[in-house]
Structure formats: structure tokens, C-alpha cells
Amino acid sequence: MSAVWGQRRSLSPPQPLPARAEVVIVGGGITGVAVLGALRSRDVDAILLERDEVAAGASGRNAGFLLAGVAENYARAVARYGRSTAAEVWRFTLENHALVAALATGLDAGHHVRGSLTVALDAAESASLEEAATLLREDGLPGVITAADQPPGAMAALHNPADGEIDPVRLVGGLAAALAGRVHENRRVVAVDDGAEGAVVHLDRSSIEAAAVVLATNAWTAELLASVPITAVRAQMLATAPVPPCIPRPVYAEWGHRYWRQRDDGIVLVGGFRHRALGDEVGFDVTPTPVVQAHLDEQLATLAGGARVTHRWAGTMGFSPDGLALVGLVDGARHVHVCAxxxxxxxxxxxxxxxxxxxxxxxxxxxxxxLDAQRFGSGLNLTTTTP
Ligand SMILES: Cc1cc2nc3c(=O)[nH]c(=O)nc-3n(C[C@H](O)[C@H](O)[C@H](O)COP(=O)(O)OP(=O)(O)OC[C@H]3O[C@@H](n4cnc5c(N)ncnc54)[C@H](O)[C@@H]3O)c2cc1C
Incomplete structure (x- = not known):
């Protein structure tokens, strides 16, 4: 894997592909393994199909930040979604973190809660962070303005004490290993039919009937279901050889456009700067580019000058029209669900x-x-559809 996370644990061989399963999950990232785990904990006959290997998508290429909320700070999220929805979204992510922490127990997945800093680099963002801190306090959510540990160039910082970090590959790989036999790698789904009595999942040379199908395919969802409004957007990162401690906690700066953290082993991770090449940073090509990588180098120089870069990579994210995920039965479908x-x-x-x-x-x-996948009301448009 090109990212710094290394190889995930190998899985025990899967059982032969069945002709039928209660639920078929497509996609083996954090979403797919979490759906499979939740279904198996209730004894549902479910299987997962991954076209590559588990965590080959964004789940094996990310920075491992476990942040409360969305890309926008709380003040901006309140302006965009309304106060009660923004508060619900924040609580949802705090709950998510608790669920991840429970799943990570015993997986040696590098989970820590050191909090994070949201950092303002100009006066407008400083004022926005002040407003965010006030709104968070009024809504009983964690987050206070702090002068401690501010990185170079910071004008203000919001400390989010509940935020955490994780090694995403050890998390996803560990969860998949615990679901042994049910995770089928190198199985590409080419189409999904939504019939009256159930769905049919088509692979290259076989098909599987299911009472329900879950598309956990994030950026690739529209390849199977063109009506789902998720677009592919690239993000880039770099990692260094270990250096002495220089970053006390994860940082998310410039309205979320750049971010960095230091792992326990001293490796520094720097990501972002998509906004400096917005037109290029789209689609499925995961080749790092000189323009964005130069910005990452420049950021690194301010944090850990002289650190040797060992890894440079990119990954594909799935963006929705309003910045929030799509979860549930697809609009117009009877048996096809999405979580992406x-x-x-x-x-x-x-x-x-x-x-x-x-x-x-x-x-x-x-x-x-x-969160409802039907909120965009785009109607069913399966690649192939059985009436
Ligand atoms: C560089 C980068 C940094 C990021 N940093 C963070 C961060 O710090 N914190 C954070 O919260 N998020 C971060 N993200 C976003 C995060 O990684 C994703 O939101 C998350 O991993 C999505 O997980 P997923 O399981 O839904 O999708 P993915 O992990 O992308 O998994 C989808 C899977 O579906 C498979 N698939 C697709 N089509 C098919 C098919 N037809 N048949 C079978 N399988 C198929 C793919 O191979 C893939 O494995 C980052 C993303 C990137 C790229």
C-alpha cells in the first residue's frame, strides 16, 4: 500500500461464495466492515464483497483523525445546517468516536484521545472560531479557545478535547479479520438489480441473491448506482521518518484545508491543500501531484524542518452535495441501501x-x-434493473 500504514493483517480464507445471502455488502472499507460486524452481531447471514483488498480505498489512505463534526467549524455548520441539526451531527460523531474506541479495544490500532486543535490562520477564521466556541458551550458540546500549543502562524485555536486518532488500516483490518470467512476480497461487483422479491448482485462470472444489498462503496457508488449524488474528490498526504516529538495533538487548520499530526512512533503526517488546485483534485487517479505535494512540503518545513519524507500518496473521497453522508434505502429502491x-x-x-x-x-x-439517502430525491437509476 502506498500510504504509510503498512500491511493489514491477513484474513483467513473466505468460505465459497454462496448463491444467496440475507445481506450482501459491497465495499471493504471502514463502512463495509462496520455494517458486516453490526449484522453479524445480530446473527444475520451477511457477506462482504471487496473488489481489491480490505482498506484499499480511502480507509487505507487517510490521516486517522477522529474529529467531532464536519469539515466546517461549528459556527459555519450552524449557519449551513441550522442549529439543531448541527448539534445532532456533532453528537452523532461523538457517539461514533465512542463506538470506534470500543471496537478498537484489543486491536492495537493506535487509538488515542489527546484532543485536537482547530487553528485559524487569519482574522476572519479567528472570529469564526470564537463564535464556534460560544455556540459549542451554549449547546453543551466540547470545545474551548486555547492559547496552548498553537502551531506557527496560528492566530487562534479551538481545543476539541474529545477528538482522537487511530491507525485506520489496523482498525479496518482487525475488524475484517474478526469476521473471518465472511469477507471476500478480489470480488468486483459489476451491477446490482433491484427486483420485487429481493436484489441480485452480479459479479464477473456469478451472481448472488439477497434480501438486501448495502453499497459501502463511497466514492465509487455512482459506478453502480448512477442516481446517487456522490462525486470522487482526491486528497493527498505525506509522511516522514520518525522525528522527536513536535506536534502535541492533531491540528486541523485554515478552515480544514490543511491538517497534520504526529504518531506515537514519531512519524509526522501532513495532508490537505486540495484548495490550492481544486480543478485538478477530482476523480479516481491516486497519483500524488507536484503542486499539492510542494504545499505539503512547505507546511512540513514549519513543523519539523529537515524531517525526511518517506511516503507520498493520494486517496479518493466521496463528496455529497451538502457535505453530509447518505445512509439508508436508496430513493425508489426496494432492497438496495447506501452508506457513503x-x-x-x-x-x-x-x-x-x-x-x-x-x-x-x-x-x-x-x-x-x-442523513437520509432519500433527501435528494433523485430517483432510482440502477445500472441494470429488473422490473
Ligand atoms: C488522504 C485522505 C485523508 C483522509 N483523512 C481522514 C481523516 O483523518 N479522518 C476522517 O474521518 N476521514 C478522513 N478521510 C476520509 C475517509 O478516509 C473516508 O471517508 C472513509 O475511509 C470512507 O470509508 P468507506 O468504507 O465508506 O469507503 P472506502 O474506504 O473508500 O471503501 C470503499 C471500498 O469499496 C470498494 N469498491 C468500490 N467499488 C466496488 C465494486 N464495484 N465491487 C466491490 N468493491 C468495490 C473499494 O475498493 C473500496 O475498498 C481521508 C481521506 C483521504 C483520501
């Missing part, structure tokens, strides 16, 4: 989103309106 579109923050949402989806499938529980 985290807009660059899936580690902060996916496990809770999976839990919500599983409660919809098994218990007919409603999905919160702000």
Missing part, C-alpha cells in the same frame, strides 16, 4: 452510520433526516 458520501470525514461518521443503517434494515427504524 462522508465528504472527507468518514472515520468520524462511518461506524455510527453503519449502526443506523442496520437498525433501518432489521428494525425499520427511521434514519435521521439529515
Amino acid at each position: 458520501g462522508y465528504t472527507g470525514h468518514g472515520m468520524g461518521f462511518a461506524v455510527n452510520a453503519a449502526a443506523v443503517l442496520v437498525r433501518q434494515i432489521l428494525d425499520s427504524n427511521p434514519v435521521p433526516a439529515w
Whole structure:
């Protein structure tokens, strides 16, 4: 894997592909393994199909931040989504973090809670962070303005004490290993049919019938279901050889456009700067580019000058039209569900989103309106559809 996370644990061989399963999950990132784990904990006959290997997508290429909320700070999120929805979103991600922490127990997945800093680099962002701190306090959510540990160039910083970090590959690989036999790697789904009695998942040379299908395919969802409004956006990172401690806690700066953290082993991770090449940073090509990597180098020089860069990589994120994920039965479908579109923050949402989806499938529980996959009402447009 090109990212710094190394190889994930090998999985024991899967059982032969069945002709039928209660639920078929497509995609083996954090979402897919979380959905499979939640279904198996309730004894559902479910399997997962991954076209490559587990964590080959964004889940094996991210920075491992476990942040409360979305890319925007709380003040901006309140302006965009309304106060009660923004508060719900923040609580949802705090719950997600608790679920991730529970799953990570015993996985040696580098989980820590050191908090994070949201850092302002200009006066407008400073004022916005002040407003965010006030709104967070009024809504009983964690986050205070702090002068401690501010990085070079900071004009203000918001300390988010509940935020955490994780090694995403050890997390996702560990969860997949615990679901041995049910995870099928190198199995590409080419189409999904939504029939009256159930769905059919087509692979190259076989097909599987299912009572329900879950698309945990994030950026690639529209390849199978063109009506789902998720677009592919690139993000880039670098990692260094170990250096002495220089970054006390993860930092998310310049309205979330750049971010960095230092792992326990001294490795520094720097990511972001997509906004300096917005037109280029789209699509599925995961080749790092000189323009964005030069910005990452420049940022690194201010944090750990002289550190040797050992890894440079890119990954593909799934962006939704409103920045929030799409969870639940697809609009117009009877048996096809989606859980995707985290807009660059899936580690902060996916496990809770999976839990919500599983409660919809098994218990007919409603999905919160702000997450509901049907909120864009785009209608069913499967690649192939059986009437
Ligand atoms: C550089 C970078 C840094 C990031 N940093 C963070 C961060 O610090 N914190 C955070 O919260 N989020 C971060 N993200 C976003 C986060 O990684 C994603 O939101 C999250 O991993 C999405 O998980 P997923 O399981 O939904 O999708 P993915 O991990 O992308 O998994 C989708 C899977 O579906 C498989 N698939 C696709 N099509 C098919 C098919 N037809 N048949 C079978 N399998 C298929 C793919 O191979 C892939 O494995 C970052 C992303 C990037 C790229």
C-alpha cells in the first residue's frame, strides 16, 4: 500500500461464495466492515464483497483523525445546517468516536484521545472560531479557545478535547479479520438489480441473491448506482521518518484545508491543500501531484524542518452535495441501501452510520433526516434493473 500504514493483517480464507445471502455488502472499507460486524452481531447471514483488498480505498489512505463534526467549524455548520441539526451531527460523531474506541479495544490500532486543535490562520477564521466556541458551550458540546500549543502562524485555536486518532488500516483490518470467512476480497461487483422479491448482485462470472444489498462503496457508488449524488474528490498526504516529538495533538487548520499530526512512533503526517488546485483534485487517479505535494512540503518545513519524507500518496473521497453522508434505502429502491458520501470525514461518521443503517434494515427504524439517502430525491437509476 502506498500510504504509510503498512500491511493489514491477513484474513483467513473466505468460505465459497454462496448463491444467496440475507445481506450482501459491497465495499471493504471502514463502512463495509462496520455494517458486516453490526449484522453479524445480530446473527444475520451477511457477506462482504471487496473488489481489491480490505482498506484499499480511502480507509487505507487517510490521516486517522477522529474529529467531532464536519469539515466546517461549528459556527459555519450552524449557519449551513441550522442549529439543531448541527448539534445532532456533532453528537452523532461523538457517539461514533465512542463506538470506534470500543471496537478498537484489543486491536492495537493506535487509538488515542489527546484532543485536537482547530487553528485559524487569519482574522476572519479567528472570529469564526470564537463564535464556534460560544455556540459549542451554549449547546453543551466540547470545545474551548486555547492559547496552548498553537502551531506557527496560528492566530487562534479551538481545543476539541474529545477528538482522537487511530491507525485506520489496523482498525479496518482487525475488524475484517474478526469476521473471518465472511469477507471476500478480489470480488468486483459489476451491477446490482433491484427486483420485487429481493436484489441480485452480479459479479464477473456469478451472481448472488439477497434480501438486501448495502453499497459501502463511497466514492465509487455512482459506478453502480448512477442516481446517487456522490462525486470522487482526491486528497493527498505525506509522511516522514520518525522525528522527536513536535506536534502535541492533531491540528486541523485554515478552515480544514490543511491538517497534520504526529504518531506515537514519531512519524509526522501532513495532508490537505486540495484548495490550492481544486480543478485538478477530482476523480479516481491516486497519483500524488507536484503542486499539492510542494504545499505539503512547505507546511512540513514549519513543523519539523529537515524531517525526511518517506511516503507520498493520494486517496479518493466521496463528496455529497451538502457535505453530509447518505445512509439508508436508496430513493425508489426496494432492497438496495447506501452508506457513503462522508465528504472527507468518514472515520468520524462511518461506524455510527453503519449502526443506523442496520437498525433501518432489521428494525425499520427511521434514519435521521439529515442523513437520509432519500433527501435528494433523485430517483432510482440502477445500472441494470429488473422490473
Ligand atoms: C488522504 C485522505 C485523508 C483522509 N483523512 C481522514 C481523516 O483523518 N479522518 C476522517 O474521518 N476521514 C478522513 N478521510 C476520509 C475517509 O478516509 C473516508 O471517508 C472513509 O475511509 C470512507 O470509508 P468507506 O468504507 O465508506 O469507503 P472506502 O474506504 O473508500 O471503501 C470503499 C471500498 O469499496 C470498494 N469498491 C468500490 N467499488 C466496488 C465494486 N464495484 N465491487 C466491490 N468493491 C468495490 C473499494 O475498493 C473500496 O475498498 C481521508 C481521506 C483521504 C483520501
